[in-house]
Amino acid sequence: MSTAFLSVERLSQRYPDGAGGQTTIFENASFGIEKGEFVVILGHSGCGKSTIMNILAGLAEATEGVVIMDGKEVSGPSLDRGVVFQNYSLLPWLSALKNVTFAVAARYPDWSKDQVLTHSKKHLEMVGLSADVFNRKPSQLSGGMRQRVSIARAFSISPKLLLLDEPFGALDALTRGTIQDELLKVWAGTNQTVFMITHDIDEAILLADRILLMTNGPFARVAESVEITIPRPRNRIEIVEHPNYYAIRNHLVQFLGKHSKELAGPTDAAENRPATVRIDKTAPAVRAPSRLAV
Amino acid sequence: MTDMSVNKRAAILSFILLFAGLLLWEAVIPGQKAAGELTEYERLTGGGAQKAGVPPPSQVLEKAWEQLSDPFYDAGPNDKGIGIQIGYSIYRVLAGYFLAALIAIPLGFLIGMSPVAYKALNPFIQVLRPISPLAWMPLALFIIQDSETSAIFVIFICSIWPMLINTAFGVAGVRKDWVNVARTHELGALRTAFMVILPAAAPTIVTGMRISIGIAWLVIVAAEMLVGGTGIGYYVWNEWNNLDLTSVIFSILMIGVVGMALDAMFGVLQRFVVYSE
Numbered sequence: 067m068s069t070a071f072l073s074v075e076r077l078s079q080r081y082p083d084g085a086g087g088q089t090t091i092f093e094n095a096s097f098g099i100e101k102g103e104f105v106v107i108l109g110h111s112g113c114g115k116s117t118i119m120n121i122l123a124g125l126a127e128a129t130e131g132v133v134i135m136d137g138k139e140v141s142g143p144s145l146d147r148g149v150v151f152q153n154y155s156l157l158p159w160l161s162a163l164k165n166v167t168f169a170v171a172a173r174y175p176d177w178s179k180d181q182v183l184t185h186s187k188k189h190l191e192m193v194g195l196s197a198d199v200f201n202r203k204p205s206q207l208s209g210g211m212r213q214r215v216s217i218a219r220a221f222s223i224s225p226k227l228l229l230l231d232e233p234f235g236a237l238d239a240l241t242r243g244t245i246q247d248e249l250l251k252v253w254a255g256t257n258q259t260v261f262m263i264t265h266d267i268d269e270a271i272l273l274a275d276r277i278l279l280m281t282n283g284p285f286a287r288v289a290e291s292v293e294i295t296i297p298r299p300r301n302r303i304e305i306v307e308h309p310n311y312y313a314i315r316n317h318l319v320q321f322l323g324k325h326s327k328e329l330a331g332p333t334d335a336a337e338n339r340p341a342t343v344r345i346d347k348t349a350p351a352v353r354a355p356s357r358l359a360v
Numbered sequence: 361m362t363d364m365s366v367n368k369r370a371a372i373l374s375f376i377l378l379f380a381g382l383l384l385w386e387a388v389i390p391g392q393k394a395a396g397e398l399t400e401y402e403r404l405t406g407g408g409a410q411k412a413g414v415p416p417p418s419q420v421l422e423k424a425w426e427q428l429s430d431p432f433y434d435a436g437p438n439d440k441g442i443g444i445q446i447g448y449s450i451y452r453v454l455a456g457y458f459l460a461a462l463i464a465i466p467l468g469f470l471i472g473m474s475p476v477a478y479k480a481l482n483p484f485i486q487v488l489r490p491i492s493p494l495a496w497m498p499l500a501l502f503i504i505q506d507s508e509t510s511a512i513f514v515i516f517i518c519s520i521w522p523m524l525i526n527t528a529f530g531v532a533g534v535r536k537d538w539v540n541v542a543r544t545h546e547l548g549a550l551r552t553a554f555m556v557i558l559p560a561a562a563p564t565i566v567t568g569m570r571i572s573i574g575i576a577w578l579v580i581v582a583a584e585m586l587v588g589g590t591g592i593g594y595y596v597w598n599e600w601n602n603l604d605l606t607s608v609i610f611s612i613l614m615i616g617v618v619g620m621a622l623d624a625m626f627g628v629l630q631r632f633v634v635y636s637e
């Protein structure tokens with residue numbers, strides 16, 4: 067067992083393929099996440115990202131393998147693991163505010179009504195929502211506002227691990243940008259551990275401490291763990307000027323465009339741990355990207 | 361005209377249609393002759409009675425005014441005010457209906473939550489549902505031995521199915537993501553049921569309740585014609601036996617008005633629970 071805050075150990079997921087056999091989505095996947103780390107996972111559609119996330123959330127069970135968080139095995143959902151789904155995270159019959167207060171009240175059952183209300187409003191304001199939208203139903207909010215409410219709710223219960231499944235997938239590029247900024251701002255003030263799925267390479271570089279790259283399914287695996295060697299605080303406009311930005315970006319594009327396919331398929335390894343990749347042009351001795359043995 | 365709201369224009373059109381309809385009705389009914397004016401021949405062939413039977417709207421309105429100005433008089437078993445008769449019918453409908461809701465909604469919840477319960481109960485529901493509620497009447501009268509309770513039972517049996525089926529359907533169709541929201545917030549079974557599943561399924565459930573109350577009101581008239589005694593259904597039948605067609609038409613209109621009011625109540629409830637995604 068590794069000593070990471072969250073450790074995923076030899077996780078496999080198989081589903082019946084409808085013809086009497088089985089499809090293996092991923093096999094023997096192992097990786098860890100440190101406390102306070104922001105980890106983003108990138109991979110082609112259908113490789114099993116959401117499946118991994120649902121297992122981390124405790125909403126689904128893996129066919130084999132375990133997830134250990136803070137020394138305890140994950141079994142079933144818990145307030146310790148907050149989730150923001152791509153859509154439908156909010157209950158449509160509750161106002162924005164009520165969507166947060168019910169979570170806060172569930173998290174802190176001994177708080178008074180006033181405490182719950184103040185705490186909830188504080189978090190809604192933190193993501194840039196003003197008081198006049200608090201009482202609107204989700205259907206009366208724009209897509210961006212809705213995801214802000216979801217993020218406010220997730221942070222308001224301070225879970226040990228925050229899971230985000232393509233939280234901005236349905237938003238236009240401009241809205242995406244501003245909400246990414248809000249997310250970074252809110253996250254910077256906490257020591258929140260985040261595990262996020264996205265399809266957007268630039269979003270991943272902006273937000274992540276580390277990016278996990280998955281090969282294509284079936285038999286997908288987490289092949290690489292790319293460190294984002296760009297100091298924080300980061301900013302969408304300035305980040306592109308950092309010498310490491312394009313190097314890292316190129317590496318990711320290459321992986322998703324080429325290696326994810328080449329590396330696909332089953333391996334004989336008993337455990338598929340990602341190779342650590344560190345690209346740093348600012349380091350004194352310039353090294354080529356080093357891919358450790360898989 | 362063009363800057364008038366759609367509602368206003370529709371209301372004006374409604375009034376025109378009503379007025380034209382009444383006028384037409386009044387016009388096609390030949391003027392009534394008093395019994396004394398009938399010829400011997402007309403009296404023998406019964407022609408006079410038939411003509412006298414279909415009243416013009418003016419008479420119905422007169423009747424309505426007379427009845428509605430004193431709806432609750434009670435002059436013996438065969439002569440009660442329209443208000444009392446409708447009161448009896450509404451009481452029976454609501455009694456049977458709420459008993460049905462009391463069983464259908466919790467049971468529907470269970471069926472919706474559990475695929476096993478759904479599969480196990482489905483054959484029974486499918487067989488029992490298409491039975492005309494009035495077909496139960498003889499059996500109910502025989503077993504219960506009381507016409508009042510039998511009428512309530514018939515209402516119960518006819519209103520249970522739409523509520524049961526809609527509740528089960530609504531509960532089974534609750535979006536998985538909303539249930540997952542409840543699960544990730546550790547809401548527990550009872551709180552999940554009341555905070556997530558019930559509000560999510562409420563529009564479907566209320567639709568079922570609305571269908572049920574409509575059916576119950578349709579059935580009570582027929583049931584009361586069978587069991588007799590009191591109620592609007594009995595009243596219609598009784599006035600028909602008295603050949604008082606003015607009262608028959610008036611009570612038909614009242615059945616429509618009360619049915620509309622019952623439906624409107626559920627319309628309000630529906631607006632209250634509806635949500636858009």
Ligand SMILES: Nc1ncnc2c1ncn2[C@@H]1O[C@H](COP(=O)(O)OP(=O)(O)OP(=O)(O)O)[C@@H](O)[C@H]1O
Nearest residue numbers: 081082091109110111112113114115116117118283
């Ligand atoms: N219940 C299930 N039964 C069978 N196959 C399933 C089931 N759930 C998911 N899968 C399969 O598992 C694979 C991974 O699905 P998953 O939703 O995790 O993909 P993803 O990486 O999140 O994709 P995307 O980026 O499009 O969201 C898919 O090929 C999918 O068809």
Ligand SMILES: [Mg+2]
Nearest residue numbers: 115116117231
């Ligand atoms: Mg997905």
